[in-house]
Amino acid sequence: MSLFSNDLSKEPVFDGIGYEPSFFSRKAMVATKTDYSKKKYGDVNKDTRKKILVLCTEERYMTMKNGKKFSTGNHPVETLVPILHFEQAGFEVDFYTPTGGTVKFEMWAMPYEDEHIGKILEKYNTQFSNPHSLRNFIADASKAYVDYVAVFIPGGHGAMIGLPENNDVKELIKWVVAEDKYMLAICHGPAALLSAAYGVGEDEFPYKGYKINSFPDEMDMTLPESGYQPGEMPWLYGEKLKQLGIEILNKKIAGDCHVDRKLITADSPLAADKFGKLCVEELLACEKSKMNNG
Template sequence: MPPMFKILVILTSHATAGGSGQATGLWLEEFTTPYYAFVDAGAQVDVASIAGGKVPIDPNSVAAEGKNPASVERFLKDAATRAKLDGSQKIDTLKSAGYDAVFMPGGHGTMWDLPASDRLAKLLTEAWGEGKVIAAVCHGPAGLVNAKDEKGQPLVAGRRAAAFTNTEEVAAGMDKTVPFALETRIRALGARYESGPDFQPFAVRDGRLVTGQNPASSEKVAELVLQAVRESAAGRH
């Protein structure tokens, strides 16, 4: 059977937090929980990154075996999916055509390379114009800052959106390290920014735009992405 739908996951390639030298990258559970939710729902999931090749994983997001969230434990035993992260496709080689959704997990690495990527901004702008679902969680919405809607306005402008809060950034001890405050930037772009209590699950869907606040929100984001993809697929048939 062919897959019911195709989802493109775009990850960070950035391994250090600014000039701190502190290791960062992808927050693993923000990838693994949605990834397995998508796969288990019958989706084909392709994994890409800004630079291609091996995706850096934030060491703080992986514990000893047996002490991780269920999706991370599943990933650690899943050689095929680990290989996707070791050999991710470079986004320069990809087009949004053929995908039903584009999803960006977080991790602090995203704050540096996602906003700086012209190719990512173009890919997301094209995907939105083609009627695709665009989604991100935690720091993943950093990838949305230069994406535009069909009118050439910031994609988040006038739309409900969530992202890692300024108070969460302070609590994480990263507010002086990140290149900008994500909540502040999303608000400045004209989003109708929404949030729940710090570090509690919170996600919003505004039509084809799905965003989540923090790592705890990844499961909820995955549910909303699947809901949005199914609705837009039904609308096309």
């Protein structure tokens, strides 16, 4: 069957509440396996057991301009492949959502034939069902921040729901910047950075002048054509980031990543493996530097 066979429907699939991508768009954009390739890293983090805070969405549905709901969440490849690399390098991960609600995944994008993804899904099943509450974490910040060396915000359109205007996310980002920690974000994940400017002037936006790779607005505007989404986007996050002074380097997706100081970004699921490796290399180099200077 041709990749773009006319036999595949372009009609979005109704799940009872909202719509999942059409069979046509899934054939073109959703893989059954990832390109994860295991890599051996140094032993810098073995004794320190540093952690990475993974901030996920607890929202399932995005209401499009026409009122129809798009069934979304975090993209499983963008979430789990980088974590495979974090673990390989000795970093532990803790999952958070804004209020402790269940982590929502784009289940229609799950690479069910990938054994590595299957194992990590099983390992973190309890955390996905019962993640930590960011609200409680921020309220108890005096003792909660100690172990985290980075915050990781996975992609999927779900990253645009509930995170960009969340005051607790804003406080988390303020801590990342103040303590010179790493911020890791892939695909639509950078949408959450908008929270740092929520309720304040654009001059206070900490990532003004930074450059990133992310999922481009130009592509989001084309997705309804293939039935990936049931209607036009309600808003465009890239447009808002640009207004705050961020430069988005890409207009297409090609699996590209970018490091700008301690902000590491990537454009799509195509970049998940490369992104994970790049993040680990940067984090290990930073930890090694601290040890040598300590």
